Amino acid sequence: MQTTRIRSMFAYRFSLLLLTLAFLGITTTLPAQTKPTQTGFVNAVYKDAAGEHRYVVFVPKNYSPEKKYPVILFLHGAGERGNDGLKQTQVGLGPIVKQQASTFPFLVVFPQAENMKESLLGGWLANTDDSKRALKILDTVMKDYSVDSKQQILTGWSMGGYGAWSLAAADPLRWSAVAPIAGGGKTDWAAKLKEVPIWAFHGANDRAILPAESEKMINAVKQAGGTPRFTEVPDVGHDVWKVAYSKPLFDWMQHPGRAMDHSAPLLVKPDLKLPAEADTNSPFVPALVIDNAVSVRLGNRFLQSLADAVPSMVPADMLEGSINDIYDYTVAQGRGFDVQFTGISYKGELARAAVEAYAADTLNIQLGIKNVDLYISSTYVTGNRHSAVAGPISVSVGHQKPVWLSFDVKPYIKDNQLKLRLIRTRFNIPQDNWYVSGPAGVSTRGIGMTSEKVSSGLVDGIYGSKGRIEAEVKAIVPGLVEELEKQLNFDEASQVVNAIWPLPVYQPRMKLAPREVVTDKKGVSISFGLSVAALEPDKFDGKVKRLNSLGRSVNDIPKVIDLQVGVAPSMLKPLTEMLVEADVARIPVQDVPGHSFAPLADSKTLQQVFPDLKQYGDDVKIWSELVLTKPIQVEDASQPKKTNGDLFRFEVPQAAISMAIKKSAANKDWIPYAEYSLSVSQDVEPQIVDRTYSKRALRLNWEGGSHIGGLARFAPEYKPQDAKINQQKFQALVQSAWDGWTKQGPASVAEIPDIELGFGLYRVNKVNWSTPQLLATFTVPELKITNNTKIDMEYELKSPYSDWGGPYTLKPGESHAFDAATPLIYRRKVNNRLQVYTLAAGSHYEFDPQNGDQSGTLFEAADN
Numbered sequence: 001m002q003t004t005r006i007r008s009m010f011a012y013r014f015s016l017l018l019l020t021l022a023f024l025g026i027t028t029t030l031p032a033q034t035k036p037t038q039t040g041f042v043n044a045v046y047k048d049a050a051g052e053h054r055y056v057v058f059v060p061k062n063y064s065p066e067k068k069y070p071v072i073l074f075l076h077g078a079g080e081r082g083n084d085g086l087k088q089t090q091v092g093l094g095p096i097v098k099q100q101a102s103t104f105p106f107l108v109v110f111p112q113a114e115n116m117k118e119s120l121l122g123g124w125l126a127n128t129d130d131s132k133r134a135l136k137i138l139d140t141v142m143k144d145y146s147v148d149s150k151q152q153i154l155t156g157w158s159m160g161g162y163g164a165w166s167l168a169a170a171d172p173l174r175w176s177a178v179a180p181i182a183g184g185g186k187t188d189w190a191a192k193l194k195e196v197p198i199w200a201f202h203g204a205n206d207r208a209i210l211p212a213e214s215e216k217m218i219n220a221v222k223q224a225g226g227t228p229r230f231t232e233v234p235d236v237g238h239d240v241w242k243v244a245y246s247k248p249l250f251d252w253m254q255h256p257g258r259a260m261d262h263s264a265p266l267l268v269k270p271d272l273k274l275p276a277e278a279d280t281n282s283p284f285v286p287a288l289v290i291d292n293a294v295s296v297r298l299g300n301r302f303l304q305s306l307a308d309a310v311p312s313m314v315p316a317d318m319l320e321g322s323i324n325d326i327y328d329y330t331v332a333q334g335r336g337f338d339v340q341f342t343g344i345s346y347k348g349e350l351a352r353a354a355v356e357a358y359a360a361d362t363l364n365i366q367l368g369i370k371n372v373d374l375y376i377s378s379t380y381v382t383g384n385r386h387s388a389v390a391g392p393i394s395v396s397v398g399h400q401k402p403v404w405l406s407f408d409v410k411p412y413i414k415d416n417q418l419k420l421r422l423i424r425t426r427f428n429i430p431q432d433n434w435y436v437s438g439p440a441g442v443s444t445r446g447i448g449m450t451s452e453k454v455s456s457g458l459v460d461g462i463y464g465s466k467g468r469i470e471a472e473v474k475a476i477v478p479g480l481v482e483e484l485e486k487q488l489n490f491d492e493a494s495q496v497v498n499a500i501w502p503l504p505v506y507q508p509r510m511k512l513a514p515r516e517v518v519t520d521k522k523g524v525s526i527s528f529g530l531s532v533a534a535l536e537p538d539k540f541d542g543k544v545k546r547l548n549s550l551g552r553s554v555n556d557i558p559k560v561i562d563l564q565v566g567v568a569p570s571m572l573k574p575l576t577e578m579l580v581e582a583d584v585a586r587i588p589v590q591d592v593p594g595h596s597f598a599p600l601a602d603s604k605t606l607q608q609v610f611p612d613l614k615q616y617g618d619d620v621k622i623w624s625e626l627v628l629t630k631p632i633q634v635e636d637a638s639q640p641k642k643t644n645g646d647l648f649r650f651e652v653p654q655a656a657i658s659m660a661i662k663k664s665a666a667n668k669d670w671i672p673y674a675e676y677s678l679s680v681s682q683d684v685e686p687q688i689v690d691r692t693y694s695k696r697a698l699r700l701n702w703e704g705g706s707h708i709g710g711l712a713r714f715a716p717e718y719k720p721q722d723a724k725i726n727q728q729k730f731q732a733l734v735q736s737a738w739d740g741w742t743k744q745g746p747a748s749v750a751e752i753p754d755i756e757l758g759f760g761l762y763r764v765n766k767v768n769w770s771t772p773q774l775l776a777t778f779t780v781p782e783l784k785i786t787n788n789t790k791i792d793m794e795y796e797l798k799s800p801y802s803d804w805g806g807p808y809t810l811k812p813g814e815s816h817a818f819d820a821a822t823p824l825i826y827r828r829k830v831n832n833r834l835q836v837y838t839l840a841a842g843s844h845y846e847f848d849p850q851n852g853d854q855s856g857t858l859f860e861a862a863d864n
Helices: 002-023 093-099 129-144 159-170 187-193 211-223 247-254 300-313 451-464 466-475 477-487 491-499 569-582 611-619 727-743
Strands: 040-048 051-059 069-075 107-110 147-157 177-181 199-203 229-233 286-299 320-323 326-332 335-359 362-383 386-390 393-397 403-414 417-427 434-437 442-445 510-520 523-533 545-547 563-567 586-588 621-628 633-636 648-662 671-690 696-714 749-752 755-757 760-770 773-779 782-787 793-798 805-810 815-819 824-830 833-839 844-850 853-860
Touching: 040 129, 051 129, 069 093, 069 129, 069 159, 069 247, 093 107, 107 129, 129 147, 129 159, 147 159, 147 247, 159 177, 159 187, 177 247, 187 211, 199 211, 199 247, 211 229, 229 727, 247 648, 247 671, 286 300, 286 510, 286 569, 300 335, 300 523, 300 755, 300 760, 326 451, 335 510, 362 451, 386 451, 393 451, 403 477, 403 510, 417 466, 417 477, 417 510, 434 451, 442 451, 451 466, 466 477, 523 569, 569 621, 569 633, 671 727, 671 760, 696 727, 696 760, 782 805, 805 815, 824 853
Parallel strands: 069 107, 069 147, 147 177, 177 199, 199 229, 286 545, 782 844
Antiparallel strands: 040 051, 051 107, 286 523, 286 563, 320 335, 326 335, 335 362, 362 386, 362 393, 362 403, 386 442, 393 434, 403 417, 510 523, 563 773, 586 621, 621 648, 633 648, 648 671, 671 696, 696 749, 755 760, 760 773, 782 815, 793 805, 793 824, 824 833, 844 853
C-alpha cells in the first residue's frame, strides 16, 4: 500500500510540473509510446496459453509512425506449415515483397499454420486455432504499428486461398479487399460476400486445385448480387501467384472498386471521325511544357566524326567571296603614298575540320584550308606628283598543306535556341606555306617611279603585311559563327519523341527546344524541353502547365564520348492525359496496327462472349473502339535489374473496349451494346537487334505475361434476350489482342536508321533503360571484310585523312573488322595491276572466286 501511495504522489507532482511548464510557455517532450523502428522483414513472437508462435512482419522502408499504412494478412499454402517462423515468407507473397522491398507500400503480416494434422485445404478455415491466432497476430500488429484500420487486406494462396474465402465470409465488414489465389470455398458463403471487393486468380493449367473451384465461387457471389473480379491466367499452373502478385493487384488493393456503375453511359462513339493528325495550319499555342524531356550528348569522338564529314557536307562555294577594298599608307624614299587594293576576291578549299570540347564551356573548332587564292584586281599608288597603277596580284596560301583557322566558342541558350559566343580566334600563316605573285603589269607617273620599284614594293609590302592578311581572315570568323548558328536547329529532333508514341490515335503537335547546355572536357550535353500545342487553340484558357522533373538535368546527362540520345518515356502520362481530357484517345479496333484487335469487332467471335448476338444473325454490324480513359504510365519495373538489360513498366491503368451494333446494314442508327473495362501492366526490356548486317532495330521485349484485368457489361439501356456474358472468353480475346500487338505487331520492333554524316555514318549499338530515361547510344559502325576463297588475301586500306595501313593478310574463311565512321579506300595488287575501291562505312565486303579464278574479287555482300 505504501508503494502505491508513493507512485500516485509522484505521478501527481510530475503532472503538476508539466502544467506549470506549459503555463510558463516552456515545452517539453515526453517519451512517446514505444514503436518498432526496424524495417524490412521483422521476426516476432506471439504468446498465448498454448505457448510461443513465431510470425514475420514486413515493415516498409522509411516507415514513419506519423503515417497510416495499409496492412495485408497473407495466408500461406499447405507446404509452408510448421513452427519455424520462416517458410511462410518463402513461397507466395513473400518473394514478391522481397523483390520490391525498397518501394513496397504495405505492412504485411505472415503468420504460420502449425497444425500439421488438418486437411490440406482446411488449415486456414474460419474457427480453426491457426486462423483465430492469425487474426490475433494481425490485431497485435495493428497496435504496434501505425495502421489504417480501413485498409485491412486479406489474401492467400492454395490452402490460404480457401482461408481467404472463409475468413472473408466470417467477417465481411473487416476487409477492404480480398484476393484469393488458387483457392475455393462453399457457395453458401456467397450472400455474405456480395459487398466485399474480391479479385480472385487461378491458373488455367492448375491440376492441384482446378480453376472451377474459383469460378464457382465467383459465379455464386455474382448471383448473390456482388461484382467480384476473376482472372484465369492462361498457360499457368498452380503457382499462379507469380503472375497474380503484381502492380495491378497491389494498386487495386489500395483502391478497390466495390461495384461497377451499371448506369454509366458507354464510351463508344460510332462513326465519329477523329482527326488523324494535328492541323499544322493552326497557330501553335503551347498548353504543356515539359522540361528535361530529351537529352542529347555530343561526345568528342562523335564530334570528330562529324567534323571529318564536314568537307563533304559544306557547299563548294563556302570559301569563295570578296573582300572590301583595303586602304594603306606607306613611305618610300622619303615620300608618302596612299595605297588602295581593289577588286579583291578569294577562293579556297576546306581540306579538313576538327571539333573538340576541351575545357569547361569551351568548344574548339578548326578549319584546315588549302589552295586559297587571293586575287587583287587592281592596285592604285598615289603620292605628291607620283602615282602608279598595278595590274592583278595573286596571293596563294596553303599550297603545300592546310593552314588551320582555329576559334573557340562557348555554347549557350538564348530564347530557346542554341547559340555560340566567340571567345578567341587563332590564325597563323607559316612563312613557307604562302607566296605572292607580282602584278601582271605596272603603269607609273612621276620622276623616279619605275614599274620594277612599284612591283617589288607591292610584293614586299604584301609579304610584310602577313599580319594584316591574317587579321582579315580572322575577321570572317564572326560571320562563320553566325552561319553555324543557323544550322543548329533541332526541328527533326521531335522525331525522337514521335518514335516512342505508343498510340495509333491523334498525336498532338510538339516542338523540342534546347533549355540548357554544358560543355566539359569530353563533349557537350544538351537538355531539351518539349512544348505541346493546345488541341483546340481557340478554346484554350491560356493556363500553361509546366513539368520539370520527368527527365534528367543537364548536369546528370552521362558523359559518354559518342552520341547518346535520352528520352523520358514518363512524358507519355501528361501527353496522353491531354488526349483523355479532350476525348480523342480512341480508335476503332480494326484500325489498330497489326490487326490483332480485329476479332473484337467480329460478330461470330463475339457471339461466343455475348450469346445474345446470335438473335441478329450474320447481318449484325459491330462498331468496337479501344478507348483510353486514364493516361498511360511508364515507370521502373519492380523486379531486380537484369544483367543484360534494364526493365521498365508500361501500364494502362484504365481503358475500355466499347461496342455498338446495327441490327443490319439497312439500319441507320447504332445501338450502344456492351463495354469491357480493362487495365494492362507489363514489363519491357529494350534491346538493339541486327535486322541485317547494316540495319538496326529497337526491339521491346515484353517480359513475362501481360496482366490484364477487366469486366464486361451490357449497355444500361440495352435489354438482352440472353444476359449471359462469357467473361473468361472476352478476357482471353483481349489478352490475345494485346499479346499480338506487343509481340508480333508494331509495338515489338522499330527500325532505327543510321545517322548519315556526309559520306560517313554513325550507327546505334545500344539502347538501355536508365531511370528516368530510355538511352540510345550511337557509335562508329563496323566495316567487315570476309575471305570466301581458298587462298590468303593481302590488301591495304586508308581513310581520307590517313596514310595507307597494312598490308593486311586475310586467311580463308576469316574476316577482318574495322571501326570507321568514314569510307575507307582499298587497294590490292592483282596480276601486277592495282585494284582500288572505295568501301562504304558500316558495310560488309567479301572476296569471292570468280569464274574459277581463286585470286578472288572483292564484292559488296548481300545485306542479309
